[in-house]
Amino acid sequence: MTFDLAKIIRPKIYNLEPYRCARDDFKDGILLDANENPYGPTQPGLKESGLNRYPDPHQIEFKTAMAEFRNGENHDYKGLPHPLAAENLCLGVGSDESIDAIIRACCVPAKEKILVLPPTYSMYSVCAHVNDIEVVECPLITDDNSFQANTDEVIRTVQRDPSIKLVFITSPGNPTGAKVETSRIEKILQNWDRGMVVVDEAYIDFCGGSTAPLVTKYPNLCVLQTLSKSFGLAGIRLGITFASKEMARVLNSMKAPYNISSLTSEYALNAIRPDNLKIMKQRANENEMEQNRLVKELTSLPNVHKEPVGGLDTNFILLKVGSGDGDNDLAKKLYYKLATESGVVVRYRGSELGCTGCLRITVGTKEENDTLVKEFAKLLSQLTSN
């Protein structure tokens, strides 16, 4: 295996120089270099906020803290060549921006392809289509309810088709809730050097075992994370890509220089402080307890399958309603009634591969879950009583 990033990245992008500004050299003084407004924001209350100034384009403090956090959790991967450093990270406006950036960096429009493993997060396909990139599918293993990657089939598919440049693996999966075994991901990484594997770990803190530290070992690996889920900061829009330093350099060179706002940066730095990380972990534990309760109470109802679909490695559950292989009509009606009659909004996922009759339900607070269980039971009973 000889992986050469210069052959994977589109040449004009590989050769980009990162945007530089005068502030990279001089941060203090009378700042007349960036055409900012010297008087401050127009709202009186914000006068001293500093928001008239462009944000830091590099975010080294946050990146360093995040790298250290993931290094500190790294119990499984002793023996990696290096710990993660700030140079292994690139930040985006949510992982949605990171997904788009990786596709644009690697895939030539109207010529190259990505591989996705359905059922999965839809933004990989949306971004591919926006960029005129074809999407090839290699389904997860659904028949045993494991929703694991079909490793051999993924390897066969990418080896057969050299125009596939990226493999997107959601781990833990959405909507499947199942973490993909690291050994499967490593097998793909070890058997394919003509593209990159992107592991989307949006929900990783609900189960642990991030593959992010592995980017120091595998140059063909990118790992995506976000502050939107376990950190409870979907509103600030902060996504993180972990990659080799060479790949992170490419991604940092192509991003808009000021994509992370000062406000986002401030909240993100606060979130990664040790005391707040502790709270994040406590919340993940509380999520697990509530998740188990929801599964127990909802799967004991008539017309709900006795096992949840997929895994419980996230902050949601995927439940199948109706007899046999599940009933999409019933799932849709229940979804609609829950929203319109009970004011409880869940997600219909019945059209996804292997998810017939399925609703995806986010674990809420204890009170929200109490209401959900009560309303779910009432409406399902009404819908199935005749």
Ligand SMILES: Cc1ncc(COP(=O)(O)O)c(C=O)c1O
């Ligand atoms: C698997 C997965 N990846 C990425 C995202 C998007 O994350 P962000 O809010 O960071 O754009 C989501 C959001 O639901 C998701 O489920």
